[in-house]
Amino acid sequence: MHRSATPQRRWYGLVLSIVLLCVLSVIAVLGTRWAIDRAGVPLPTTPWGPACAVTAGDEQIQLDRDQARRATTAAVAADQGEDSPVQAPDTSDVPDAAMDVLENGPEEDAGPSLSCRSTKNPDLEVEEELEPSGLKPRAQNLKDGIEEVYTEPSLGGYEPGGYDTGHGEGSAHYDGRAIDAFFRPVSEENRRSGWVMAHWLIAHAPDYEIDVIIFDDRIWSTYYPSMGWRDYDADPDNEILRHLDHVHVDVQAGEEDPGHA
Incomplete structure (x- = not known):
């Protein structure tokens, strides 16, 4: 009797372990959502299902x-109006509530409304040469993409020959991989326009091998x-370090080619 009961007890133990794991997972998800709701930022995307999510109320x-x-x-x-170099594509399959918050921002306060998941491309190699602009080819491609949808955007953070001062230690600007898009002066209107660009960047992250966006x-x-979107800690008295006046975006660095190590 003892030998025949052992497999049954093991089965019960396995079931109880699975149930406990499921309960803990639910608690973790609910706890994460509570923390995010208190922080006032959009919910992150799940590792499964559609790649992006818009938080509308x-x-x-x-x-x-x-x-x-x-x-x-x-x-x-829509943000650029008659000056826009691109026509708005068909969005009839996108819910009106999503389009409203993407175009106008949350009613009570400008801020992030769209979140997308995107991973690093393991097939990218390190780029060595700079373009005449001072950007690496992937960053130059991103700059070209921004200029296709924006009329005379205020871009900076690069210069012919490359940067070697003026940014934090280890900045992607020094490597020719980063661009700053300025929305000055700091105001509610410019803040909303900055989030329109930040959302465009996150939606197109895989197309331009984008690595980081800060705003x-x-x-x-x-x-x-x-x-x-996560909190970005910086000097509370420094608008530039907090990236209030510009959207910072950098592209992936790539990996060293094992054959040339």
Whole structure:
């Protein structure tokens, strides 16, 4: 009797372990959502399902990558009005609530509304040569992409020959991988326009091999692909370090080619 009961007890133990794991997972998810709601930032995307999500009030609207690309491009076009170099693409399949918050921002306060997950591309190699602008080829490609959808954007953070001072230690600016898009002076209107660009960047992150985006005390990166926008700690008295007046974006560095190590 003792030998026949042992497998049954083991089975019960396995079931109880699975149930306990499920309960702990639910508690973790609910706890994360509570913390995010208190922080006032959009929910992160899950590692499964659609790549992007728009937070509109208490509603989370999931979008696939193509919808997010088209929705954010339409928001860029709307933000620029008649000066926009691109026409708004068809967004009839994107819920009105999502388009409204992407174009106008949350009613009570400008801030992040779209979050997308994106991972590093393991096939990228390190780029050595600078373009005449002072940017590496991937960053130059991003600059060209921004200039295709924006009329005379105020871009900086690079110069012919490259930067070697003026930024924090280890900055991607020194490597020719970073661009700053300025929205000055710091104001509610420019803040909302900055978030329109930040959302366009996050929606197009895989297209331009984007690695990090920083704006308005928030940071997104491929290091934590499902966490969305996180708090960015900087000197509270320094608008530049807090990235209140500009959207910072850098592209992936790539990996050394093992054959040339």
